[in-house]
Amino acid sequence: MNLGFDIVELGPADHPEAGEKAPDFTRPLVNDEYWADASLSELTDDGPVILVFHPMDGDFPSTYIWQEIDDRDWDDYDASVVGLSISSPYEHSRFLEEWDVEQYRLFSDPQNGVAEEYGIVHELDGMEGIAEPRPAVFVIDGDRTIEFAWVATDWPEFPPYDDIESAIEGL
Amino acid sequence: MSEPAITLYRLQACPFCERVVRVLNDLDLEYESRFVEARHSRRDAVKRLTGARTVPAIVDDNTGITMSESANIVEYLQATYGDGATDATRVTASAASGGDDE
Numbered sequence: 001m002n003l004g005f006d007i008v009e010l011g012p013a014d015h016p017e018a019g020e021k022a023p024d025f026t027r028p029l030v031n032d033e034y035w036a037d038a039s040l041s042e043l044t045d046d047g048p049v050i051l052v053f054h055p056m057d058g059d060f061p062s063t064y065i066w067q068e069i070d071d072r073d074w075d076d077y078d079a080s081v082v083g084l085s086i087s088s089p090y091e092h093s094r095f096l097e098e099w100d101v102e103q104y105r106l107f108s109d110p111q112n113g114v115a116e117e118y119g120i121v122h123e124l125d126g127m128e129g130i131a132e133p134r135p136a137v138f139v140i141d142g143d144r145t146i147e148f149a150w151v152a153t154d155w156p157e158f159p160p161y162d163d164i165e166s167a168i169e170g171l
Numbered sequence: 172m173s174e175p176a177i178t179l180y181r182l183q184a185c186p187f188c189e190r191v192v193r194v195l196n197d198l199d200l201e202y203e204s205r206f207v208e209a210r211h212s213r214r215d216a217v218k219r220l221t222g223a224r225t226v227p228a229i230v231d232d233n234t235g236i237t238m239s240e241s242a243n244i245v246e247y248l249q250a251t252y253g254d255g256a257t258d259a260t261r262v263t264a265s266a267a268s269g270g271d272d273e
Contacts, residue, residue, distance in 0.1 A: 033216035034180070034205040090208065 008155040013134060014119040015151050022051070022140045023117040027109050029082065030092035032102040041144060048079040048147075048171050049140045050164070053120060053133035057087040057095040057106075061135065061156055066101050068161060075103040077168050079139075086110050086132045109133075120151050135159065139167045147171060175201035176232040180217050182209055187241040187272040188227040194245050198252045202229075209273075225272045241272050 016022060022040060029038035043049045052069070055061040062085065074081045084107040087095070092106040107114070115121045115133035122134040137159045139148035148167030150159055179195065179202050181188035195202050207214045207226060214224040221228045221239045228239040234251065238244055250256060 028206070033213075034207045036203055036205045089206065093208065093213075 007157070010122065010134060010153050010155050012153065013136075013151045015136065015149060016118065016138075016146055018146050018149050020146050022138060022144050022146050023114075024144065025109075025114045025117060027084070027107040027114065028089050030089045030096070030106050030108055032093060032096045035089040035093070035108065038107075040140070043080045043082065044140055044142050044144045046080065047142050048077075048168070049138075050074065050077070050079050050081045050168065051138045051140060052081070052083045052159070053115065053118070053136040054083055054085050055132055055135065056085055057091045061158075062095070063099060064158060065135070066095075066099055066104065068158075069104070070099075070101045072161060072165070074168075079168060079171070080105075082107060084109055084114060084133065086112055086130070122155075137164055139164060139171070141171055175203050177202040178205060178230045178232075179203070180205050180207055180220070180226050180228040182207060182226050182273060185226060185273050190241050191227045191229070191244050191248075194248050198248060200248070200252060227272065239272065 024039055024041045026037055026039040028035040040049065040051070052065065054065050066083070069081065082105050086109055088110060089108045092108055096102050096104065096106065112121060112131050112133065118136070120134040120136050121131050123131045134152045135157060136151040138146050141147050148164060150164065177195070177200055179191060181204055183206060207217055211224045214226070217226060217228050218224045220230065220237055223239055225239045227241050227244060228237070229244050230237045236247065238247060
């Protein structure tokens with residue numbers, strides 16, 4: 001795609017690939033009404049999980065990603081569709097409501113430890129002391145095995161939604 | 172992994188909620204914390220449960236009891252799970268009375 005300007009190359013990330021076990025973690029999982037600690041393995045025990053790492057809730061990248069997911073009705077899949085960013089539970093709750101995507105839930109990880117686990121830490125240029133996950137999507141089956149992994153290598157870069165949908169439909 | 176029978180709806184740094192947490196810990200009870208926000212208008216989950224937007228509120232699947240007001244909750248927990256636990260239904264009768272919780 002020729003955008004007429006340069007995008008930043010992030011280079012390769014050392015993240016778990018398809019076929020590997022998704023690292024487990026526990027963080028507050030936020031819906032539009034409350035939050036409670038939840039683990040990835042709790043979710044996979046109930047079936048497949050689409051884990052969407054996204055930038056902070058405040059600006060356009062997260063909005064674009066969740067609007068697109070909502071437009072594509074990913075909540076119709078027999079899978080838990082969950083996000084994760086460094087935003088606090090309060091921000092997550094407001095975000096779900098503000099953008100009318102209350103059918104999804106978001107993990108809150110202000111210290112970015114899950115991104116470290118997944119090898120996808122993104123240090124933000126010009127925001128000293130703040131790191132967040134690279135945009136990334138993992139399609140994880142009920143055994144917590146990764147079936148599909150996508151991690152951004154440019155900044156900004158958005159998920160390959162069609163490929164992810166194929167992976168979900170192939171579960 | 173089995174879910175704890177007791178669910179506590181709480182606010183961050185709410186003294187009445189912390190009081191209930193202390194009692195839950197003292198009695199060595201497993202529970203799940205669900206955090207809601209301070210603004211009453213954002214507490215519909217609690218309202219649906221207890222009919223009021225006050226926290227703390229608990230749900231105890233062991234007894235089928237749902238209640239709010241920290242004093243009542245503490246009394247209920249001690250009566251049900253404390254030394255010399257008595258009949259839990261006696262305490263529930265007073266659960267509708269007022270209190271100063273958030």
